[in-house]
Amino acid sequence: MSIKDDIISMATQARQASRKLANLSSMVKNDAILSMAEALLDNLEQILEENRKDLDNAKERGLSAALVDRLALNEKRVMAMAAGLRDIAALPDPIGEIGSMCRRPNGLQIGKMRVPLGVIGIIYEARPNVTADAAGLCFKSGNAVILRGGSEAINSNKIIASTLDNAATSAGVPQGSISLIKNTDRQAVRELVKLNGLVDVIILRGGKSLIETIGTESSVPIISHGAGNCHVFVDKDAAVSMAMRIVFNAKVQRPGVCNAMESLLVHKDIAMEFLPEMIGQLKGAGVEVRGCTETRGIVPDILEATEEDWGKEYLDLILSIKVVSSLDEAIEHIHKYGSSHSEAIVTSSYANSARFLQEIDAAAVYVNASTRFTDGGEFGLGAEMGISTQKLHARGPMGLCELTTTKFIILGNGQIRE
């Protein structure tokens, strides 16, 4: 069977399954998700064994320690995957909810019913726990899912997906509800994103080049989990100790993730008071600081930030710093170089907080808090499928609701249009 035929056959089966999935009761879905959680624990040894193969391959291929860490499973991590599934089972079922039902002058009752999207393809990288999270979320929201993890995690993903699939089908879920593309060739993704009509949406988690290539080739609508070049702007009347706490947290607490701060903007009137101690703290935590001319005028002992730095997502202990002369300049800079992910202001000014909230165009806009909170769990969504950096359909952390659509339902008693 060619890759193409293989993918088409998988998507066709997923499409058929999706019709049945859309009509499953919450009780059946929740029972299946709990069985999936249990099966992961039952298969713990096998999962760790397959994961060891991936780890051996990774070491042979010389992958970075960070990547190997993301790839690695242990008993605790598998238990966390199972716990994640149980959390998903406990969430309210979004499907079937009927909103804003109203009666029109002619007596028609018109409302919107929440329904699954249908078939969701998800393309992701190293972390094998995404396989379980994505399967659980898609399934709970009544969707069939086609999983495509990174080649470095293929053995782990195979055993996790087959464990979940077996548990689900034993619990009465239609065959084809959860599938994994086992072919690690990029061609498989190329075929998948052409299947408009069979696949309803592709969720794309990955690097910039993957998003650009697939985005151009896809005829299926895409929701991409893109880069985060996040800023904190310290306004002139910010409380200095709060600003220091937030900046330190946004940069240092977990630098390798998309909601970490990459660039710090400081109002010129507070720069002299704020920067020396802040930069000292950051350097103490191992951060490489790159500053604009004004910043280096205050703290000379740092590298120079180039034009390229302003647009960069380091995902590392590196920070660029720019002194700005106004809120307007800060907003302008963020719109010019930012990636519309998470942006924060630290201020004690009511007017400036309101302007920042209103004018900054990003998925998450903060006043006096760390950008690190942009996350489905932290936002109270229960679990997340990724963070959308686009504007259509979903923006910011995506929970169950973002995996659904609506249909209008119209209840009449014989109405015709005059």
Place this chain on the structure above:
Amino acid sequence: MSIKDDIISMATQARQASRKLANLSSMVKNDAILSMAEALLDNLEQILEENRKDLDNAKERGLSAALVDRLALNEKRVMAMAAGLRDIAALPDPIGEIGSMCRRPNGLQIGKMRVPLGVIGIIYEARPNVTADAAGLCFKSGNAVILRGGSEAINSNKIIASTLDNAATSAGVPQGSISLIKNTDRQAVRELVKLNGLVDVIILRGGKSLIETIGTESSVPIISHGAGNCHVFVDKDAAVSMAMRIVFNAKVQRPGVCNAMESLLVHKDIAMEFLPEMIGQLKGAGVEVRGCTETRGIVPDILEATEEDWGKEYLDLILSIKVVSSLDEAIEHIHKYGSSHSEAIVTSSYANSARFLQEIDAAAVYVNASTRFTDGGEFGLGAEMGISTQKLHARGPMGLCELTTTKFIILGNGQIRE
């Protein structure tokens, strides 16, 4: 200037305007929309004169009477355009609305603020009134708009767009908020849909071939207003007189539009009682009826429906009829041949109405009413930008809300992530 440079420069100006538009007060927007309405009436003579050029060209090019009718403006139609704009001014402003604000355990307040999409491109066909509707709706929802009407209406669209643009800019709206692509070459559309980053969404109203070609080429997300192969299913225990009224209305009242019925499904147990009189009525209204074998067994004097008929959007006084043996078969048929636009059941069964509402996957699902109601005005949205036949972002008639997105806003007092 090349077509490409021209379109890029237009989109860049629109992008700049969109930043300012997003922050205009409702009062300024409404005043501008009322000025736009007034300007249309002030320029009535000029608009009709330019429209006559389009009508002359249409006659020369031998366009159909139906197309010429859709193209034609007169005093009444221009007044209706102005009234449409006044209606839009009277609608509540969706921008700035803050929903589901809640307090997290750590004290963060998190909610979603409704904001404009940014720059909206709309590609549409003959009717010049769409120019005014689209400009009014995009502008009210804080978006810059790039209009691309059909070549047959170019003179009308030019004068309408420049009238609206002049009125808006005189009312203090930023330059570039409303632009019309004057080049009628298809190449202009090709360039527009490549401008991901400058244009946030393309709304595509047009034939299947346009949607397919542009859909494949576009790097900008698309919302398409696609075809409507709509069905009415007459269940075995339907009230016969109600079923006849609904079927007649869905087919005959305005056959050339997307929410008209194209195919009738009739339960076998009611076919004998229902079909002879129904077909008689339809024929009396000039409808050409094409039936399946069972239908022709009951009413022999009609054409035979072929496989091709089931998938066809006639947009004309033609109807295909199929006798089915169950609700399941009806649902199966609709999913196989339908276009997920508007689907209706006529029934007196509570269980069957519930199953139809639940199981049919379409933008609008009706019980005991004509499919002809699928329309923004009829659904109470005030006005509409088209009817989305896709699932992502918007489904069904699109009003002001569907031209917006949201951003998370997070209000803290120094929270950091542990």
